[in-house]
Amino acid sequence: MADMIRAEGLVKHYKDVVALAGLDLSVPEGTVLALLGPNGAGKTTAVRCLATLLVPDGGSATVAGVDVVADPRGVRRRIGLSGQYAAVDEYLTGYENLTMVGRLYGMPKKRSQERARELLDRFDLVDAGDRPSKTYSGGMRRRLDLAGALVAAPPVLILDEPTTGLDVRARQQMWEVIRELVGSGTTLLLTTQYLEEADRLADDIVVIDQGRAIARGTADELKAQTGGxxxxxxxxxxxxxxxxxxxxxxxxxxxxxxxxxxxxxxxxxxxxxxxxxxxxxxxxxxxxxxxxxxRPTLDDVFLSLTGHDADTTTTGDDAEVPA
Amino acid sequence: MSSTTQALTDGWVVAQRNLVKIKRVPEVLVFVLISPIMFVLLFAYVFGGAISPPGAVGYKEFLIAGIFAQTVVFGATFTGAGLAEDMQKGIIDRFRSLPMSRTAVLVGRTTSDVVYNVLSLLFMALTGLVVGWRIRGSAGDALLAFLLLLLFAYSVSWIMAWVGLLVPSPDVVNNASFVVIFPLTFVSNAFVPAESFDGVLRTFVLYNPVSTITQASRELFGNTGGQPAPDAWSMQHPVVYTLAWVVLILAVFVPLSVRQFKAASSR
Known part of the structure; x- marks a missing residue:
């Protein structure tokens, strides 16, 4: 099975802070990889490099076989990105947001309108579709944002902390939606701070800390490593x-x-x-x-893998990283 | 699709998005329209008695072209503030993850601001007509004056677009623009005749593009009262001189803004 996402030795600095210190990733076609780590571990930076929002300082990456540095627009044609902060225009209605995205993907107007209606229906936003998205709840906004990422039915989907800040019900709705997507063959990279989320959605998990992968495996393998x-x-x-x-x-x-x-x-x-x-x-x-x-939480996984708590982690090049 | 065509089609999609905001937050429009009307009334009635322009023309008639020029130049602040706001919001990440033209956000913003300027020119013209301003030239010339004002405004929009991308927040754009726009519009013939300046200041006034766009509009609207243009090439050929500025500003600030947009959006 070909890798739909592949990163080798990705490096990214912000001034003297090292956000990515040589990250390797591979996501085979049709599978889900969760990038698990605390705030500041480098998850968002990794996602932004793969989604061509950031140019990495070192290493290389391809998405759907296209190099992220050499052909960023080619990558953008093949991905859908949904971020931690819903990327929707609050003055536009849900429908207008989606048709705008469709047209910016180069769809004819009529097709973008049909697609917008389809997605609103699929994401349970039909009633709210003609209201400005400003009036939406956090969960609705996040669903609209995810719908935006799916407008062009991209083969690769990248979700940056799709449920952070959502309440329990909204989180579960989101999980359901994501599981359906994966069922239909989309390759998915998602980042999360929650082991449970990675456990439910991902085939493989990469634990990331200080900008590099410190462990990888299935949820069960990681939990076993952690001491169950x-x-x-x-x-x-x-x-x-x-x-x-x-x-x-x-x-x-x-x-x-x-x-x-x-x-x-x-x-x-x-x-x-x-x-x-x-x-x-x-x-x-x-x-x-x-x-x-x-059951082990992310904190336990972290404590056992790094010897420090998840919430005391800072991005930096001075902390110890066990082999 | 060529990159220019894509910049234009994507830019138009973004411009439509910007214009939806007028529908959703009509308050924005109210202030866009009220402040120029206020300026017409303030200047006409406050300075109207004190300043008497040379030639056979009243101050109100002299003033309107100046107010037009000042307002469209001030309008550019919207472009900068709008872009600075866009850069802060999540939607910019959506734009950047789409296979759209990298300049569409800039093209869209400057284009939608033309619509603001059309509306504010329309309302100012109506207010002007109410207080006694008249178009004394041909309709074609008047139309040309409006087009020239819009074109000049469009070029200034790109200056403020660049400023909007440099600063960290929309508020800074407003403050920064006052520092530039006030001197430019006040040290010009927009509110007082060029003859009332001396020395260096007079030279500045004669070559200030705000003066020449004002002079061009006055001539095209037939508001000079037969007064000959000041003796400087710029004022003798205000349309050509203003167009040269438009070309120069666009040639400098379009690439600058595009570069700044790319830099600001790959941080």
């Missing part, structure tokens, strides 16, 4: 913390972490470990306030 699921226990009495630490230690893959009266550790088979731990705690007579099985 975690068991967390909160006890009523501080005196029981040591007992819990000992009992949980039996199942733990690595160290057991203690924070005040909360004890947690990564475990292999979460459900089985939890059941046995609860039995043991019962036998020992430990009063438990709260107990839970937690």
């Amino acid at each position: 699921e975690r068991v967390e226990v909160v006890v009523a009495q501080a005196g029981d913390v040591e007992t819990v630490r000992r009992l949980l230690g039996v199942h733990a893959l690595g160290d057991v972490q203690v924070d005040d009266r909360s004890v947690g550790a990564a475990v292999r088979d979460g459900t089985a470990a939890l059941r046995r731990l609860l039995d043991d705690l019962d036998t020992e007579g430990v009063r438990v306030l709260d107990v839970g099985l937690r």
Whole structure:
């Protein structure tokens, strides 16, 4: 299967800040790659280089076989981009936004109008289609923006944090829409800060930090690397913390972490470990306030991959990056 | 499709988008139209009594061509502010990710501002007629005067387009433009006769394109009252001299703006 998106050693600096420090990516045709990382990891810079909004300082990239530096317009003909900040004109109605985009893709007026109606219908915006997009909710605006990216039915779709800032319902609607698209064979690159989102939508995940890929694999592979699921226990009495630490230690893959009266550790088979731990705690007579099985979050993935928290990451060339 | 054709067709799509804003935010138009009307009334009634132009013509008749020139030059500020606003908004990312002409955003903005200028000239002319201004030349000449004003305004739009792309926000465009546009329009024959300036200032007035577009309009509207043009080549041939400026400004500022647009949009 040919790679629809391919980047080799992409480098981009902003003055002395390194946004991309040699990023490699490949997205085979018809698959979904999620670029997962915290704010400032270089996700948006990578997307902007691939979408020809930025010229990289080093490395090379092709989209649908077209070089992003040598033939940016050729790339633009083959991609649809939907950004973190909805790129819609707020004074224009949804319909006008979409017909404008169609005509700028070079469609005849009539075709652009038909396409606009089709997309409004598909994105559940028919009722709002003739209202200025200024009046739209965040979720509607984002759907309109995504519709804008699809006007020319491009073979490659690039979505930069498509659900950041959306509420739960709008996020789920967005996921549904994206899954449908992928089902119809579009190649998709999406960036996200949420492991869950990457998990639901992507075939492959590249974890990015400090402008380079620090891990890649399927969601399951990454979670396994991270140490899989975690068991967390909160006890009523501080005196029981040591007992819990000992009992949980039996199942733990690595160290057991203690924070005040909360004890947690990564475990292999979460459900089985939890059941046995609860039995043991019962036998020992430990009063438990709260107990839970937690799937790894981006924070856990980050902590295990980089040794630093996701939200303390800064883009820069001075931080350590494990091999 | 050649790149010029694409710039024009895409530019027209962008211009239509800009014009939709008039429909959606009519307040914008109200101010575009009210301020020139206010200028006509203010100058006509405040300075009208104090300044008496040479030749057999009243101040109001002398003034209107000057107000036209001043207003269309000021109108260029809209171009700069509009572009600066576009550059701040998300929509610019959409434009930049489309296989459209890279100059369409500039062509579209300067084109839609011609429509603003047509409207403001129309309203000023009507106000002028109400306060006593008359077109004394032929209809063809008057039309030519309006076309020349629009053409000159179009070229100044490209100067302000460049400014709009240089500055970080639309507010700065307004402030920056005052610094340039006030001296240009006031140190000219737009509001007072060129004869009232001395020395260096007089030389500046005689070769200032705002003066020559004013002189050209006065002559074409038949508002000179038989007063001969000042003795300078620019004022003797105001149409040709103004057109030369239009060509010069476009030759310099179209490439400058395009380059600045590309630079600003690949950061």
